[in-house]
Amino acid sequence: MLLLTCPNCGVEADETELSAGGQAHLKRFAAGSSDDEFESYLFHRSNAKGVHFERWRHSYGCGKWFLAARDTNTLEVFGTYPAQTPEPPKDLIAAIKKKRPDWKGFAK
Amino acid sequence: MSTRLQTGGTIIDRGQQIEFRWNGKRLRGFSGDTLASALLANNQMLLGRSFKYHRPRGLVASGAEEPNALVGLGEGARFEPNQRATTTELFSGLTAQPQNAWPSLEFDIGALNKMMTRFFPAGFYYKTFMYPRAAWKHVFEPVIRKAAGLGAAPKDPDADTYEHYHTHTDVMVIGGGISGLAAALEAGRSGARVLLVEQTANFGGRAIVDGVEIDGGDAESWINETLKTLNEMDNVTVVNRCLGAGVYDHGYVLAYQRLTDHTPDKDGPRHRLWRIRAKQVVTATGALERPLSFAGNDVPGVMLAGAVRDYATLYGVSVGDRVVIATNNDDAYRTAITLHRAGLIVPVIVDARPEANGTLPEQARALGIRIDTGKAIAKVKGGKRVTGVSLCVQAGEGSVLEEVACDAVAMSGGWSPVVHLWSHCGGKLNWDAEQAMFRPDPKRPPTGADGNGMLHVAGTANGYLDAASALADAGQAGRDAAKDAGFKPAAGTAPKAVSEAEAPILPVWSMPQGAGVKLQMKTFLDYQNDVKVSDVRLAAREGYESVEHTKRYTTLGMATDQGKLSNINGLAILADSLNAEIPRVGTTTFRPPYQPISMGAIAGSARAELFKPVRKSPVHAWFEDNGAVWEPVGDWRRPYTIRQAGENQKDAVKREILNTRQNVGLLDASTLGKIIVKGPDAGKFLDLLYTNMMSTLKPGFCRYGLMCTENGFLTDDGVVARLDEDTFLCHTTSGGSDRIHAWMEDWLQTEWWDFKVYTANLTEQYAQIAVVGPKARQVLEKLGGMDVSKESLPFMRFAEGTLAGIPARAFRISFSGELSYEIAVPASQGRAFWDKCLEAGAEFGIQPYGTEALHVMRAEKGFIMIGDETDGTIIPQDLNLNWAISKKKADFLGKRAQERSHMTDPDRWKLVGLLTENPADVLPDGAYAVDGTTAPTGIKTTIGRVTSSYYSPTLDRSIAMGLVKHGPERMGEVIDFPTTEGAVIKAKIVDPVFFDPEGEKQNV
Amino acid sequence: MSDVQSVLGGASFDGAVKVTEAGVQGMITLRGDLGSEALAKAVKSAVGLAVPAPLAVKSGAKGAVAWMSPDELLLTVPYDQAEAAVAKLTKALADEHHLAVNVSDARAVFTLSGDAVRDVLAKGTPADVSPAGFKPGVIRRSQLGLVAAAFWMTSDTEVTVVCFRSVGEYMYNWLCTAAKPGTLPIVS
């Protein structure tokens, strides 16, 4: 039963107030992209056991989307940040590296 | 004989007698009794039968860990199977029945005689019952099932109610023994919000029974004082009869409060499920005593030593006149002393240790109790009741030295800390070889959202068995928890406890040590599931070496007590069989709940009308009063048809259709989604969202649009109206409004956040009422207020104004092919508008119609329906909707997907109309068309399927739409649709527009 | 106005807490740049109040304003003034990207009053409604029962609950069940 702090309204939200939205920072491939690019965008997922960047919506609360870095193996939440962030914030990456020295870093 | 003693019983009130029924007999107990203590007081030793062998079973324990004394409690709509007698508080009028015995508890024909059990070792069923093949389902399984299962299934719907309750706390303390109280006190003093729960009615736990001294007084006074202090603290909440049921991720704790189980006549919910968010959790759940493994340890009368002491001290009940004590530790001597002081006889204390010279053994010796060290019980004698024990040396193989007559045996194999809650969410354990127990490893706690530990363990649960160190540990745990929750606890002022010092335990996993296979086959580990030492050894021998394999092969620990008594003993035997260390074998996984909790409590108040909210339109009540047949649509209820007196459903639909086509119909379309999309980039945004071009729509105009998923599949459709330069109103399907609104926001917030667009879901702001049919205009003219003429309000336009004095927006759109207006009015005036339409329409023959008429009429016109023609695998091209797919746009959601090879495959099935050769035959919904060939997998090749099929009253024949391979190129061809009954219906491929193909009726 | 009907016609229930359907209420959803001066001015002129901080709700003589999300406010005014207020807001913000819409009819509004109002809410919401997280001046949007709702305290013993109109009847039944006599207070 996760607890995630919504960066949009500041509420520490119970999982039941939220909806999960899958892997974050996917680059959208649209018309004109190759079959491989498009397949990757729609289907291939990191599915990491460990550090995972993902999308959440505070659906019963402020209604806004946000992003989270979470460990899928321990469920530790490293941080949350606004959805309008193209790549994970640098300080968050640094903080995660400190806690998970073996982590290979953010990969799209 | 078990009986009520003349004196004693700290928690019963001898002044208040209570009558109850057991197994058809009327018995008496006292207020404060549990059903278990009251049964013992009435010499009811035989309480049930075991699961597999139907062996006689009596009480073993005095608390939640009880595996045997499960009863059927109550009657009728309040009957509950598998209720533990030990946790059932006695109340007047209680009725209980024994379980799993037939025809009676005393004479159970399911009972296997001693010879037969030999043929049923662990896992025997995997090795037999295989031949003949059908016999498993029809012969063996029914027999096995009949024998298995415990209590009877309840028959009636539950008469009780349940509820949920959320709370947030800084520190949650589970367990109200002295450790829990001390931890709560320390945490509370820091100012933290504290919630303390205790599963039983009484606080104080074992300290009362053990005669512990705290701060110079008896434990009871300290407990009462501490409770008083806690209750006076504003930041502390104390709840009894409340089980800490499970610890979940991120500090979520489930607690289960039993509100009226002990007073069933009281009103209100029976159970309350607490959903708790705790910053820190302290478990002070104490320890559970382990049985000893000797032959016959399951005979009624063999009990845990601590439980025997509980019954004597708390309830003034003796379990027997002559009680042999068997132990490997000092604690059981407390039981001997207690019994002796109560005037009962302890013929001998059988202590497996080579010597016993601690304070407690010396006290016992001084009382003249015989102590035999280095000895063991070779075997218990008796069937439905202990009659004696034979003794042997612990070091040997069980040759009998002596027989001792007795009517009960109190055994203690040492204590296991209750580490369940620590483990639920990933806390790890260490094996403490000296104390022979698993203890929480403070370095590997369950972790919370921040990755730090979220749980502390206090007192006995942490492996501190003596009161003094338990209290010190608990105080520290309380302070640590408060600190970790962000508070500043003051330096501790731990209460000082004094209890007798105890000599070390000697781990004894088998009694006697060299017990041979014959004894092993009579030595029970799991009492309820009849798992014996020999079974665990057999599992190990056969390769089921993982403790998890052993568990599943033997069912050890899978009974209703979840191995609270048996697990440690079982894995020690397994370790021994594998010649491995106990920690290497490890424990099985601890899973919630700590004790079973009612399904009713889990469901809470969400029953009947509160089960799943029904969304209701502003006109809902009218339908309710006027014979609507309801159909769920999303979370809404919509009228399928509105029956008139004496009419059946089919006739009602027919009447509604014909009336709408001939006169005028009225439809409540309020459930349609209505989403406002506004901003300078609204057009651009909708161009991406819809397959059509929306940015070119002129204000005042409407356009039908399609939306696809990024995967290319058609997901929703509806009419878009441009309200002004900046503002669009998008209609969606009834089931789609929330989904599509969320979908829009998803794209706007997470992909195109530079777009200047705001959306709002106005679905519920408006009631939307469709006035449909040749006389629709006349009805609106009569309502008055707005020019609805062909010239002012042509097809696919809308106008704003008032109708019948109500603010209205009228859309000239049609889903039926008729002259049709959809009128949006404020929802609060929706019912009034509906009524006015009916009134004004009366002279024109207006009649409301339901969703089925709507569906038929749209099919007559060949209009697709999301959910019928689409199913999540259909692209607009399949439905010949290419005209609605813009070729000019560089991008829209689904465009790239629709370019993939499978989506451009010319063999994709395409939408056509289908007319059965016999007009009276209605093609079955979902029927497939075949071409007579068969695939290598044996599956008949299909070439199409029916997506919608109806009898059309307008055409007085059946019509259908369907998807057919190369359909549009095969007009006029006849294809075969086999029915599930084996018939074949032939249908001709035709254009899907069956009625008014020129659209003459709607353009008037 | 005689045609205007709230979901339950003002039904009420006297339980351990009093539950009342508050009748129709003028409500406006205003989306825009909450930091903009024009928006602040528009809000001020509509309800006489400043733009609230996150999770705050303010009320005054003309109405109330609640923070709903980083780009959304909820304004309340008397029911029959909502359309006019929308028009005024739209005009005042004509030069700014914004959205002002009347949502009065899309809602059901309830008032709970009594000492145990927090307990009633706590039976159905995962939000922290203890004084530590919830007091007059704070608005929470969350789940209540099985549906979405917003709620705020108008005093220490009174709560306003807003949900969608279509589930108004469900909400009323849920609140009445939660407020049954004899089941409250849970935590004194």
Add this chain to the structure above:
Amino acid sequence: MKRYSAFAIAREAVRYHQGWERAWASPVPKKEYDVIIVGAGGHGLATAFYLGKNFGITNVAIIEKGWLGGGNTGRNTTIIRSNYLQDPSAAIYEKARSLYETMSQDLNYNVMFSPRGVMMLAQTEHEVRGYKRTAHANALQGVKTEFITPGKVKYLCPIIEVNGPRFPVLGALWQARGGTARHDAVAWGYARACSDMGMDIIQQCEVTGITQAKGQVTGVETSKGAIKCKKLAMVVAGHCGVLAEKAGFRLPVESVALQALVSEPIKPCMDVVVMANTVHGYMSQSDKGEMVIGGGTDGFNNYTQRGSFHHIEETVRALVETFPMISRLKMLRQWGGIVDVTGDRSPILSKTPLGNCFINCGWGTGGFKAIPGSGWAMAETIAKGEPGALAAPFGLDRFKEGRFIDESVAAGVAH
């Protein structure tokens, strides 16, 4: 291997069961195998079994990081049915179901396949249409199902409330030869048979790396050292993403928690399996008497084998409404498994970017029922290097082509 039979039990009873052999050996890994299968769940073991039985390939190792059968195979609600909508699904699930019919005899291990019947309740008009469509499809696929009336539903399962106020039962799709089996026994039976064929089941051995040369797999690194192989099959369910990453490719899969629970055991009261998809819950009664209950998955990636409690709540809420009598039963235990859910919710049986490496995954919430059919088809794929008729539609290429096998279309069915 000595055969199991009633006679064997009688013989052993006389000597207090001291003479039973090990069900499977506990070998030290060899240096090299013809085929290594990673994952000793039902699918991995069945794959090995049919490699031996159908193709005579027995120089096989099955490598398991924990204890065999301890993944989803050991924690599922054991529903077996084949009433799928799409032809490729119906083909493989019906193959599996028919193999279940004789599995006990084939393995000489009683897996207690109990064809007690599975019904999927239709509680909306939409579901009625969906299930009728499925019934039509099944008739052509050779899968015996029928759409039954509420009256028959009540007759087959008297504890159902068919007239519930919120979602009355409008009918059901009924597969009389669907049912359940003893899940652990399926893994154990296959393991015993594989071991008997001379295959090595290596438990407590985690594959930590996949060594490759020239686009081919050469072997695996494990916690017990490096082992070479000529062919590799990855059959690790929830961990397929982790293993694929080690092999250097990504899959269209996400791993999420699926939960189940059991009640305390009661006397038999329900002789069929019931799935109620509108309200989202399903239930059957085990031979020991517990009500075995399952529901929905979490929405977020998770490897903990624990799920979120609100799903348990939702499921129980739904089932209390459908089966009012269970309100007074108690939940005994709840647990979770990590299921691998693909982009179209259908499994993957496929070649991979590595020439001699094959993958079997994506069974998600419903692969127990498929075990024998999947093993059969996977063995064929490995042995021949190309998928046969059963496996072919389930290749990875379908995601690029947009050729999905979408089962949720009829009525959003899982399990």
